[in-house]
Amino acid sequence: MISSAVQLVLVVILLLHVQQNGLLHYAIGNWQAPFGIILVADTLSMVLVCLTSFLALGAICYGSAGEDEKGSFFHPLFQFQVMGINGAFLTGDLFNLFVFFEVLLIASYALLIHAGGKNKTKAAVHYVVLNLTGSAIFLFSLAVLYGTLGTLNIVDMAQKVAVLPAEDLMLVKSGGLMLMIVFALKAAVLPLQFWLPATYSSASAPVAALFAVMTKIGIYALLRVYTTIFGADAGPLQGMAADWLLPAGLATIVLGAIGVISSHDFRKLVANLVLVSVGTLVAMVALHTELSAAAALYYTVHSTLVTAALFLIADLISNQRGKAADRLVSGRRVVQPILLGSLFMLAAMAVAGLPPLSGFIGKLMLLQAVTEPANRALLWAVILMCSLLVIVGLSRAGSTLFWRVSGGDASGDKAAPLQVFAVCWLLLASPLLVIFAGPLTELSQQAAAQLYDTDTAARAILGSAATEGDVP
Incomplete structure (x- = not known):
């Protein structure tokens, strides 16, 4: 817990440094780009690292209330996963993005089956097989791109794609589309979403809360790769993923919403809320504008923290309803109805986008980011x-969990102080995102502008020769 708190302080300091001084990069071992391993901190990546650190502190506090004692090596595995997530956001090299994917996935395999159980083992098998398949496709795509471009440094790849010979276009396009498949699998975009509801709903509460940010890594990779490498300067390859991502994103939103109203237990309902947020963000990535990127970043912070809080609330409710657990059927009255009911109501209002909480501002930014009339009608409607x-789904779930009471008197464990603190810590973000909406939206716009300013990034990482046609 102390280490997570210290990390949060450090990443906030680093974010402020990047905001004031611009992009910061670190060449490991002093091997400069494009040959060495480069870590890049820009405003976009640092906001997401701050989000991960904020989320990790809440999840580790909740886990330290007793969940960590139900299995082995909870804390080191948790920290390894946080390291992998942060590395994925900070890497400036596609191969090292693959490496950090593997670090976080290996930790997540073990965390998923923490405390054991048939459902966890079954979900873990599906999760492992699908992610190993995705990793294999990732390696194939990297091999194709490296064989064609001679580099996997992201900004260097953007320079090479801008002057790509016509005979290499199809090879690079095939490699780029394979990357889209991999990132869509990581983000759980339709039709590659079927692993997520079972995996997230079977994981222990603090693990599921941390998993709320994992789909955002796939979204971030889509945004980074198809803005920097295959962006405005990519010629015929510009926007090649948009035709696929927009319909896939809209379909994922619809599927997630259907899952919300048809779920038979509360954990599955929250997992489907993650799908709704994923589809929304993918649709924003497909629009390929600074406005949509800024809206997506604000909505990412909001949706990740609120859904993580809902996973923790689901666990608290489950522990107090006896055999009914979190199933949406009549059961015993919860031991702390006022506390849990208030937390549920606050989280439900935020995730549904009702004013005055952050979900309303996030949805408003998303709708305003759609500028083309044809896309506006479709996206607004969906x-x-x-x-x-x-x-409707959250209202039904709340009335069932708190009002449809049957059986004996309330029994179960009261929420531990650390557990209540963890939930309040995550839910506190929603009113704070409203109170500081002005500077935070400006920060999102700054991150989006920096993301689309590939020339400045290339000069900072590769040197001044990068934009002059010479070898750096």
């Missing part, structure tokens, strides 16, 4: 209708 379905 997002608003599915928001209505989410409100």
Whole structure:
């Protein structure tokens, strides 16, 4: 817990440094780009690292209330996963993105089956097989791109793609589309989403809360690769993923909303809320504008923390309802109805996008980011209708969990102080995102502008020769 708190302080200091002084990069072993391993801290990556650190502190506090004692090596595995997530956000090299993917996935395999159980083992097998398949495709795509471009440094790849010979276009396009498949699998985009509900709903509460940020790594990779490498200067390869991502994102929103109203237990419902947020973010990535990127970043912070809090609330409710657990059926009254009911109501309002919480501002930014009339009609209709379905699903779940009471008196364990603190810590982010909406939206816009300013990034990482046609 102390180490997670110290990390949060350090990453906030680093974010402020990057915001004031611009992009910061670190060449490990002093081997400069494009040959060495480069870690890059820009505003976008640092906001996401701050999000991960904030989330990790809440999850580790909740886990330290007793969940960590139900299995072996919870804390080192947790820290390894945080390291992998942070590394994925900070790497400036596609091969090392693969390496950090593997670090976080290996830790997640063990965390998923923490404390054991049939459902966890079954979900873990599916999760491992799918991710190993995705890793194999990732390696094939990297081999194709490296064989064609001679580099895997992200900004260097962007320079090479801008002057790509016509005979290499199809090879690079095939490698780029294979990357899209891998990142879509990591983000759980339709039709590669079927692993997520079972995996997230079977994981222990602090693990599921940390997993809330893992789908955002896939979203971040899509945004980074298809803005920097295959962005405005990519010629015929510009925006090659948009035609696939927009319909896939909209379909994922619809599927997630249907899952919310049809879920038979509360954990599955929250897992489907993650799908709704994933689809929304993928649709924003497909729009390929600074405005949509800024809106996506704000919505990422909001949705990740609120869904993580809901996973923790689901566990608290499950522990106090006896055999009914978190199933959406009548059961015993929870031991702390006022506390848990208030936390549920706050989280439900935030995730559904009701004012005055952060979900409302996030949805408003998303809708305003859609500028093309054709896309506006489609996206507004899907997002608003599915928001209505989410409100209906959460209202049904809340009335069932807290009002449909049967059986004996309330029994079960009261929430430990650390558990209550963890939930409040994560939910506190929603009103704070509203109170500081002005500077935070400016920060999101700054991150989006920096993301699209590939020339400045290339000069900072590769040197001044990068934009002059010479060998750096």
